Amino acid sequence: MKTQLLLRHRIPAGGNLFHHATADPYHHFCALEGKLHADVCIVGGGLTGVSAALHLAQNGISVALLEAQKIGCGASGRNGGHIANGFSCELKTMEKMLGFESTKMLWQMVDSYLVNMDENILEHDIQCDRKFGYIYAANNSYQMRELASLNDRLKLKYDYQKTTLLNKADLGKFLKTTRYSGGLFDKTCGQINPLKYLQGLVRQLETLNVKIFEQSPAKAISQGPNITVHSEKGRIKSKFVVLAGNAYLNCNTPSLYNKSIPVSSFVGVTSPLSRALIQSILPRNVTVADCNKIPDYYQIVAGNRILFGCGINFLGKEPKDLKKVISNRIKRVFPQLTSFELDYAWSGLISSTINKLPHIGQINSQIYYAQGFSGHGVVLSGLTGKLISRAIMGDSKDFKLFSSIHHKELPPYPIKNIGLGIADFCNTLRQNF
Numbered sequence: 001m002k003t004q005l006l007l008r009h010r011i012p013a014g015g016n017l018f019h020h021a022t023a024d025p026y027h028h029f030c031a032l033e034g035k036l037h038a039d040v041c042i043v044g045g046g047l048t049g050v051s052a053a054l055h056l057a058q059n060g061i062s063v064a065l066l067e068a069q070k071i072g073c074g075a076s077g078r079n080g081g082h083i084a085n086g087f088s089c090e091l092k093t094m095e096k097m098l099g100f101e102s103t104k105m106l107w108q109m110v111d112s113y114l115v116n117m118d119e120n121i122l123e124h125d126i127q128c129d130r131k132f133g134y135i136y137a138a139n140n141s142y143q144m145r146e147l148a149s150l151n152d153r154l155k156l157k158y159d160y161q162k163t164t165l166l167n168k169a170d171l172g173k174f175l176k177t178t179r180y181s182g183g184l185f186d187k188t189c190g191q192i193n194p195l196k197y198l199q200g201l202v203r204q205l206e207t208l209n210v211k212i213f214e215q216s217p218a219k220a221i222s223q224g225p226n227i228t229v230h231s232e233k234g235r236i237k238s239k240f241v242v243l244a245g246n247a248y249l250n251c252n253t254p255s256l257y258n259k260s261i262p263v264s265s266f267v268g269v270t271s272p273l274s275r276a277l278i279q280s281i282l283p284r285n286v287t288v289a290d291c292n293k294i295p296d297y298y299q300i301v302a303g304n305r306i307l308f309g310c311g312i313n314f315l316g317k318e319p320k321d322l323k324k325v326i327s328n329r330i331k332r333v334f335p336q337l338t339s340f341e342l343d344y345a346w347s348g349l350i351s352s353t354i355n356k357l358p359h360i361g362q363i364n365s366q367i368y369y370a371q372g373f374s375g376h377g378v379v380l381s382g383l384t385g386k387l388i389s390r391a392i393m394g395d396s397k398d399f400k401l402f403s404s405i406h407h408k409e410l411p412p413y414p415i416k417n418i419g420l421g422i423a424d425f426c427n428t429l430r431q432n433f
């Protein structure tokens with residue numbers, strides 16, 4: 001049996017990316033040539049693949065990792081760097097879908113993984129600009145009531161005591177805009193430079209002798225007693241395969257491609273701003289996301305610049321006037337920012353599921369996959385990589401909790417494309433007004 005794998009989109013090699021410009025110069029890994037044996041072959045060099053590789057290698061399992069282009073060229077090296085707890089799906093919706101006990105276990109798993117991430121950053125001295133302090137900002141009184149109810153739910157039902165509700169006046173101490181009705185502050189969430197973080201994990205992989213190959217797209221998987229992943233100039237025989245290509249992987253297995261869609265999101269980074277200007281915008285240097293379904297998300301990053309993410313394109317495309325789209329959103333939130341340049345602007349693909357929960361599972365007993373973090377994957381991708389590695393090592397309890405989440409299929413072509421086209425048109429109208 002053969003599983004065909006393709007790169008969904010050729011990712012632009014350079015791109016005007018702040019993270020790539022500020023991270024360490026790229027360490028290049030050579031392409032795979034010839035035959036190789038490993039216990040596990042991982043397809044995809046983003047946070048999911050690298051995390052799975054790390055947890056396997058730390059337990060003495062031999063790993064080979066194939067990256068189609070460059071480590072971190074996908075979403076993991078082009079995201080907003082927001083470290084947010086939980087899921088893209090709301091907790092009360094999850095409780096209805098999965099029941100309270102399962103939802104609480106999932107929430108606590110993410111929370112503990114976030115603690116593990118910070119321990120690893122400290123232990124391995126990963127210089128990734130980690131900052132603490134996160135605000136969910138309410139655009140209206142309905143969203144404010146929802147935040148108040150989330151705050152109560154977290155404290156009373158989830159034993160999570162790290163949040164504080166902020167009224168409009170309290171919020172004003174953190175954020176100089178009249179746009180919001182209030183917010184919810186979380187002291188352990190915040191931000192990182194995601195590419196610097198990923199590079200730190202890759203350095204750990206190198207010390208553990210993980211074989212890493214770049215410019216080596218996995219093209220097909222054939223199965224026998226061993227499983228073989230075929231690339232352009234070589235192949236890897238292994239006992240297990242982990243598909244960690246997320247939105248950038250196009251796999252011919254219907255259970256994968258029917259359950260998530262690649263949508264694009266946009267990020268821009270301003271030129272350096274004066275201290276006085278920064279004080280007039282984000283005086284306490286917190287990371288912010290608003291509560292809209294398609295949120296604005298922003299923070300101050302290295303060099304006194306503002307990183308601002310926004311918008312979505314349901315067809316996975318990038319607007320021609322990308323800088324203008326982002327600049328307009330910035331001016332709407334901070335009208336006091338009258339003149340600024342965007343030094344960097346880029347887009348990336350988010351793999352989104354219908355219920356906004358990650359889609360994790362197995363194609364068969366040897367092939368595992370993870371996708372569909374729905375724009376909330378900086379923490380979740382690392383966690384799922386860890387859960388897949390534990391399942392491969394024989395402990396599948398937590399993996400099963402995730403993989404038992406039911407995911408609806410998207411409608412087939414052409415209904416899906418017509419639906420996405422309409423969604424995109426409505427979204428463009430929303431962005432313009």
Ligand SMILES: Cc1cc2nc3c(=O)[nH]c(=O)nc-3n(C[C@H](O)[C@H](O)[C@H](O)COP(=O)(O)OP(=O)(O)OC[C@H]3O[C@@H](n4cnc5c(N)ncnc54)[C@H](O)[C@@H]3O)c2cc1C
Binds near residue numbers: 247248379381
């Ligand atoms: C613009 C943007 C902003 C975001 N902001 C945030 C945020 O602030 N906070 C947050 O929590 N989440 C955010 N996300 C989501 C988060 O970045 C992702 O969920 C996470 O990085 C997914 O990691 P991954 O390893 O699964 O996928 P990716 O990082 O996309 O890695 C997949 C890799 O697989 C490779 N690949 C694909 N097919 C093949 C093949 N056939 N052979 C070999 N390699 C292959 C690709 O080249 C790619 O490098 C954002 C995403 C985007 C795009």
